[in-house]
Amino acid sequence: MKTIKIGILGLGTVGTGVARMLEEEKDLISSRLGAELEIAKIADLDIETDRGLTVSRDRLTTDAFSVIDDPDIDIIVELIGGETFAKECFERAIAKGKHIVTANKALIASHGNELFQLAAEQGVDIAFEASVAGCIPIIKTMRETLAGNTIHSLAGIMNGTCNYILTKITCEGASFEDALAQAQENGFAEADPTLDIEGYDTAHKLAILNSLAYGMKINLDDIYVEGITKVTREDIQFAEEFGYRIKLLAIGKRTNGAIEARVHPTMIPMDNLFASVNHSVNAVDVCGSATGDMFLVGKGAGMMPTASAIVSDLVDISRNLISGSGQRVPYLSFRSDRMNDLSILPMDEVITRYYVRFMAKDKPGVLSRISGIFGEYNISIRSVHQKDGGDECCVPLVMLTSMAREKDMRQALADIESLELSKGEAVLIRIEK
Amino acid sequence: MKTIKIGILGLGTVGTGVARMLEEEKDLISSRLGAELEIAKIADLDIETDRGLTVSRDRLTTDAFSVIDDPDIDIIVELIGGETFAKECFERAIAKGKHIVTANKALIASHGNELFQLAAEQGVDIAFEASVAGCIPIIKTMRETLAGNTIHSLAGIMNGTCNYILTKITCEGASFEDALAQAQENGFAEADPTLDIEGYDTAHKLAILNSLAYGMKINLDDIYVEGITKVTREDIQFAEEFGYRIKLLAIGKRTNGAIEARVHPTMIPMDNLFASVNHSVNAVDVCGSATGDMFLVGKGAGMMPTASAIVSDLVDISRNLISGSGQRVPYLSFRSDRMNDLSILPMDEVITRYYVRFMAKDKPGVLSRISGIFGEYNISIRSVHQKDGGDECCVPLVMLTSMAREKDMRQALADIESLELSKGEAVLIRIEK
Numbered sequence A, B: 001m002k003t004i005k006i007g008i009l010g011l012g013t014v015g016t017g018v019a020r021m022l023e024e025e026k027d028l029i030s031s032r033l034g035a036e037l038e039i040a041k042i043a044d045l046d047i048e049t050d051r052g053l054t055v056s057r058d059r060l061t062t063d064a065f066s067v068i069d070d071p072d073i074d075i076i077v078e079l080i081g082g083e084t085f086a087k088e089c090f091e092r093a094i095a096k097g098k099h100i101v102t103a104n105k106a107l108i109a110s111h112g113n114e115l116f117q118l119a120a121e122q123g124v125d126i127a128f129e130a131s132v133a134g135c136i137p138i139i140k141t142m143r144e145t146l147a148g149n150t151i152h153s154l155a156g157i158m159n160g161t162c163n164y165i166l167t168k169i170t171c172e173g174a175s176f177e178d179a180l181a182q183a184q185e186n187g188f189a190e191a192d193p194t195l196d197i198e199g200y201d202t203a204h205k206l207a208i209l210n211s212l213a214y215g216m217k218i219n220l221d222d223i224y225v226e227g228i229t230k231v232t233r234e235d236i237q238f239a240e241e242f243g244y245r246i247k248l249l250a251i252g253k254r255t256n257g258a259i260e261a262r263v264h265p266t267m268i269p270m271d272n273l274f275a276s277v278n279h280s281v282n283a284v285d286v287c288g289s290a291t292g293d294m295f296l297v298g299k300g301a302g303m304m305p306t307a308s309a310i311v312s313d314l315v316d317i318s319r320n321l322i323s324g325s326g327q328r329v330p331y332l333s334f335r336s337d338r339m340n341d342l343s344i345l346p347m348d349e350v351i352t353r354y355y356v357r358f359m360a361k362d363k364p365g366v367l368s369r370i371s372g373i374f375g376e377y378n379i380s381i382r383s384v385h386q387k388d389g390g391d392e393c394c395v396p397l398v399m400l401t402s403m404a405r406e407k408d409m410r411q412a413l414a415d416i417e418s419l420e421l422s423k424g425e426a427v428l429i430r431i432e433k
Helices: A013-024 A026-033 A064-069 A085-095 A105-122 A138-145 A160-172 A176-185 A200-214 A233-241 A303-323 A366-376 A406-418 B013-024 B026-033 B064-069 B085-095 B105-122 B138-145 B160-172 B176-185 B200-214 B233-241 B303-323 B366-376 B406-418
Strands: A002-009 A035-043 A075-078 A099-102 A151-157 A244-255 A258-269 A281-288 A292-299 A351-361 A381-386 A394-401 A422-431 B002-009 B035-043 B075-078 B099-102 B151-157 B244-255 B258-269 B281-288 B292-299 B351-361 B381-386 B394-401 B422-431
Touching (some): A002 A013, A002 A064, A013 A026, A013 A035, A013 A303, A026 A303, A035 A064, A035 A303, A064 A085, A075 A085, A075 A303, A085 A099, A099 A303, A138 A281, A138 A292, A138 B138, A160 A176, A160 A233, A160 A244, A160 A281, A200 A258, A233 A244, A233 A351, A233 A422, A303 B138, A351 A406, A366 A381, A366 A394, A366 A406, A394 A422, A406 A422, B002 B013, B002 B064, B002 B303, B013 B035, B013 B303, B026 B035, B035 B064, B064 B085, B075 B085, B075 B303, B085 B099, B099 B105, B099 B303, B105 B200, B138 B200, B138 B281, B138 B292, B151 B200, B160 B176, B160 B233, B160 B244, B160 B281, B200 B244, B233 B244, B233 B422, B351 B366, B351 B406, B366 B381, B366 B394, B366 B406, B394 B422, B406 B422
Parallel strands (some): A002 A035, A002 A075, A258 A422, B002 B035, B002 B075, B075 B099, B258 B422
Antiparallel strands (some): A151 A244, A151 A281, A244 A258, A292 B292, A351 A394, A351 A422, A381 A394, B151 B244, B151 B281, B244 B258, B281 B292, B351 B394, B381 B394
């Protein structure tokens, strides 16, 4: 039986999971693949810590390049993370004709266009299922299953940390700070959680999925990103009263010949499946021209779920190696010569429904003037609710609007603020069906 | 650009959908595949009806064999259905070295072992994503994504007709008969709905998934099958009161070295995602050793969703044709020489929780005697509820049990019946987490 040799760069949580899976499921994998996947070398800065693996110590090295340069190795698993050294390793591996499997969403989102170009020139496969939504096979679904579908829209809960925090606040009434602290304690959040809670991690994933779905170049820069740090317990409670749940959603939607690309806290009706996706679980909805909505749910992070995605990519590339079918599926779903120049719709042009909460001045006529300003900008108000709380001068006022244009909404809010009809900044949460 | 020639057998709803998709998404498909998929010939008994396709009439024939025998044709799409003529066509196509794409779950479930053996000998690909759960990529997920996972269990709502009927009864209080009639009016149920409502269609799909998940031969005969015809509005209402929803579930679960394989109405807790899968939508949950639960939801039937699965298989096989990588993935996930001899656990040995509804004699001591009999068979009762209704002699009595063995439950019910503690047959619905 043929042996495919694997080199792993980075023996952190996921790297250890991959090594463990290749050891524990050795028989299973060979009975499916018809070849053995052997860990030939592993590079990590720390090769002293015992990770409970059976791989012999002489296969461990602190020198990543020695793994990449090893002529016996067929596939490199890049689990270094970050964009600098990982990119160097990528480029070197491509130059050496090594196929690559990665979980590095930041690298693919920021440098994918360039790296896939290099890989194509060298005839090298790059697989990145683990970079988006953990074990959920959304990359394979986009690249293969939906091959005959024009994609209308996609949406996803793709950051476990944010979903964990929002679930804790929603279901247990925790404060944002406590929920974040718990997420960190339970290993669902990094010591520096900025990338997660500010929405950038989700944006990386959206940039990748948009490219796969719409045949556009990966475009991270034009994505609108708003994290969950301003979501309050109050807004979550109000949302529940109206029959909605707040989730950090990534949305990629075809609108008037452009693609909406936005990441922000979103109110979702309680009967939408997204509303039932809780804790650190991820979910992606894709709407194809033939399939209609397809909804995939699973663990979006963690040692073994991510390892599972890596191993499925290893098996895929190994099948290409065995049958000589390298680059069988285009990296980004579409052949590079058939990609289009779709651009991202400016956020100002996005049309959606809104939840707005003001601290409105508690004086006669204020509601009428606020409504008037909304009217001037063609924003219809579907309901108005004065809430308990507030202080001597102001009361919390919640409005739900009909479909309105982001630019109009922004200007209306600026007017309301400049006329001093409200105190502080209004809270704006977009509502999706 | 290379052209792959397709022959379609059967121009019913799905066949028309496939032809339409290949026409309408021609550019999209070629920009993903790097080849054109051309409909070379279509066979159907009715070649007169106008189906709104642009395919020229001289490509239509009533002679299926002339399509199979056409030396120019690379891939046959079998959409004849049934097990007799379709099987003949399969065998002839394999003999002629044609690759085959099918939606025929009955054929694969009943004759797959034999057909895959023939196909292997001829080096022919057979793809059947459309045979289970419509556009949901569960076959690909089993065969490829989960390559490194030992599967612990799978479960699915895989019959749109049944789910539509149960949803109508649950959400609108319809009777079974009215719900079925509506399903037929809306095209969700066949004129003869037996295969659907008696659970056999779901069993076909379970037989296929069990083989893919566990590496066992396809085994349809040993699956326990119970349809939805005995589910009453009352039981659905009682279930809702206890916080459960009733769904026709297919369950394939690893238990003590064997595989549970059963299709029956199942009570599912309201917070389980399955409980929110309504109307004709399908859903499959797979629990892998590394992934944990993965949950896929989508349209399980209908013209375009099924066509989408067929086209994704056409693209897959075309990629094999282009890169010369035929039989790249084993038909049934596992290489034929590495399949195991796992068998199906006899239904008597299955352990689960139960909902039991009796018409119990309205006499003192009856409850105590019934409880006593359950006790004799080691069945713990978690709660007892006397319901309104009944007649001069009997009252509806609902019991929810702890985990119990099917055989014990059956014997307890037989004892209760023979002692005339209740009237008529007890209603038994299994409860899953």
